[in-house]
Amino acid sequence: MRSQNTAVGRNPEGRNPEGVVTRGTTGINRLRRSDRWTVHEAVTTRMLMQTPNALAVDLGYGAMPVTTLEWAARLRTVRPDLRVVGLEIDPDRVVPGRNGVEFARGGFELAGLSPTLIRAFNVLRQYPEAAVAPAWERLRSGLAPGGLIIDGTCDELGRRCAWVLLDERGPRTLTLAWSPFHVDRPSDLAERLPKA
Numbered sequence: 001m002r003s004q005n006t007a008v009g010r011n012p013e014g015r016n017p018e019g020v021v022t023r024g025t026t027g028i029n030r031l032r033r034s035d036r037w038t039v040h041e042a043v044t045t046r047m048l049m050q051t052p053n054a055l056a057v058d059l060g061y062g063a064m065p066v067t068t069l070e071w072a073a074r075l076r077t078v079r080p081d082l083r084v085v086g087l088e089i090d091p092d093r094v095v096p097g098r099n100g101v102e103f104a105r106g107g108f109e110l111a112g113l114s115p116t117l118i119r120a121f122n123v124l125r126q127y128p129e130a131a132v133a134p135a136w137e138r139l140r141s142g143l144a145p146g147g148l149i150i151d152g153t154c155d156e157l158g159r160r161c162a163w164v165l166l167d168e169r170g171p172r173t174l175t176l177a178w179s180p181f182h183v184d185r186p187s188d189l190a191e192r193l194p195k196a
């Protein structure tokens, strides 16, 4: 049985977090396109507004927690009382909480939490393609009822982005977002498509 979202930092079975440590590359405002979409898209905003005790988990926030803090501030324009937790598999990257956001060690098992919304950006991109389906399955099994997952990738400055929205049953949509000033052809996004 999963926890009631009260404690983080340890998975329920007491085992190591699931997954592997990868490069921690991140950057200020890098995930802005996905964040804007999340706070304007009807499916995500409805879910955020209607779910009691909503919890958002940013899985794999990287070498610094800046994108998690930005995400929390943007999501709270839709749901001011939203609980936000950043999980990182690398214990050296876990930082003290700030701005009402918690940080803890965790992997695909989600540290025993049952989030309403999971974001994993530029995480599965660094895994082999064969690892994606089992990771999605594991994350979907950890969702709260009606919950959603955003699995995405982008370039260093967030000018080329792509993300998949999943629910408990599987992938629902693929979104491509890019800067028209920095991308000549839509096919230039191909190198940033999600692994699966």
Ligand SMILES: C[S@@+](CC[C@H](N)C(=O)[O-])C[C@H]1O[C@@H](n2cnc3c(N)ncnc32)[C@H](O)[C@@H]1O
Binding pocket: 017, 018, 019, 020, 021, 022, 023, 024, 025, 026, 027, 030, 031, 059, 060, 061, 062, 063, 067, 087, 088, 089, 090, 093, 106, 107, 108, 120, 121, 122, 123
């Ligand atoms: C490239 S960084 C992405 C940082 C941030 N999400 C972004 O897009 O700017 C990927 C991070 O995911 C972490 N990571 C990889 N697998 C993970 C897993 N299974 N659970 C939690 N974190 C994971 C890595 O340790 C790394 O710090």
